[in-house]
Amino acid sequence: MINKLVEKIKKTGAPIVVGLDPMLNYIPQHVLDKAYAEYGETLEGAAEAVWQFNKEIVDKTYDLIPAVKPQIAMYEQFGIPGLMAFKKTVDYCKSKDLVIIGDVKRGDIGSTSAAYATAHLGKIKVGSKEYTPFGEDFATVNPYLGSDGVNPFVDVCKEEKKGLFILVKTSNPSSGEFQDRIIDGRPLYEWVGEKVAEWGADCMGDEYSYIGAVVGATYPEMGKVLREIMPKSYILVPGYGAQGGQGKDLVHFFNEDGLGAIVNSSRGIIAAYKQEAYAKFGPENFGDASRAAVEAMVADISGALAAAK
Numbered sequence: 001m002i003n004k005l006v007e008k009i010k011k012t013g014a015p016i017v018v019g020l021d022p023m024l025n026y027i028p029q030h031v032l033d034k035a036y037a038e039y040g041e042t043l044e045g046a047a048e049a050v051w052q053f054n055k056e057i058v059d060k061t062y063d064l065i066p067a068v069k070p071q072i073a074m075y076e077q078f079g080i081p082g083l084m085a086f087k088k089t090v091d092y093c094k095s096k097d098l099v100i101i102g103d104v105k106r107g108d109i110g111s112t113s114a115a116y117a118t119a120h121l122g123k124i125k126v127g128s129k130e131y132t133p134f135g136e137d138f139a140t141v142n143p144y145l146g147s148d149g150v151n152p153f154v155d156v157c158k159e160e161k162k163g164l165f166i167l168v169k170t171s172n173p174s175s176g177e178f179q180d181r182i183i184d185g186r187p188l189y190e191w192v193g194e195k196v197a198e199w200g201a202d203c204m205g206d207e208y209s210y211i212g213a214v215v216g217a218t219y220p221e222m223g224k225v226l227r228e229i230m231p232k233s234y235i236l237v238p239g240y241g242a243q244g245g246q247g248k249d250l251v252h253f254f255n256e257d258g259l260g261a262i263v264n265s266s267r268g269i270i271a272a273y274k275q276e277a278y279a280k281f282g283p284e285n286f287g288d289a290s291r292a293a294v295e296a297m298v299a300d301i302s303g304a305l306a307a308a309k
């Protein structure tokens with residue numbers, strides 16, 4: 001799957017991923033009204049609105065982008081109907097040939113990690129039958145339980161040709177509380193980055209490993225160091241747009257080949273119609289506003305990379 005991701009990034013010229021993080025307050029009223037008219041103001045109604053919202057955004061952007069990143073929390077908040085909307089979204093994105101990064105941030109003791117890996121990246125046998133529970137292509141993993149919490153995910157990736165993005169340095173303001181603590185003379189995130197490079201060395205695609213890392217756009221200096229520590233790992237970079245990251249901050253997350261990083265924006269794309277810059281589209285044309293926001297994001301990042309050459 002890493003080869004498909006790299007190929008699609010080259011083909012689209014867009015090292016970006018659209019984060020499908022639907023919240024009800026991002027969904028235009030006409031979409032909510034229709035879903036509630038059909039299902040009532042219920043969890044089912046909310047899940048239907050989420051699905052219709054996602055579908056329009058995917059329809060308006062899929063030809064420009066290599067990948068999407070549905071954030072499972074935004075679906076879980078609507079219970080079982082929400083998880084069904086998550087699965088429907090994954091399947092629809094797959095039908096559009098997009099690479100799907102499940103932002104699930106799992107990680108536990110080995111046996112439990114194995115079940116999470118099956119759920120999100122693998123297949124489950126039920127009697128004589130086999131099923132694909134959620135079917136994402138990549139999953140985000142929390143490595144802080146250590147190797148035995150990560151290895152089951154790596155094993156499933158090897159079997160299924162899937163991939164991981166392992167949390168190394170997260171984009172949030174308090175990420176330094178633990179991740180920046182100095183251990184044996186180096187910050188913890190560097191130790192985790194080294195471990196990602198080690199896990200990844202055994203998991204190479206054609207050019208890059210299918211064991212990647214998450215490093216926040218909000219920490220460009222740390223991104224530069226981590227790029228050197230993990231030269232063959234793709235870096236998923238959240239924190240662009242709504243969290244303040246800009247193209248100019250991201251240059252050092254990329255390798256000399258112009259590859260090696262994929263930048264996520266969720267609210268900045270899916271709720272673009274609410275921003276002044278895209279207000280002319282109006283809520284009725286929210287998908288067109290998202291398309292314009294994708295084009296602007298690609299231009300910002302490509303422009304920064306070209307200027308740095």
Ligand SMILES: O=c1ccn([C@@H]2O[C@H](COP(=O)(O)O)[C@@H](O)[C@H]2O)c(=O)[nH]1
Nearest residue numbers: 071170171216238239242243265266267
């Ligand atoms: O360090 C991290 C890891 C994951 N995320 C996730 O990315 C998106 C960001 O959403 P925006 O609306 O573009 O801010 C969201 O799903 C987070 O859970 C992150 O932000 N930082």
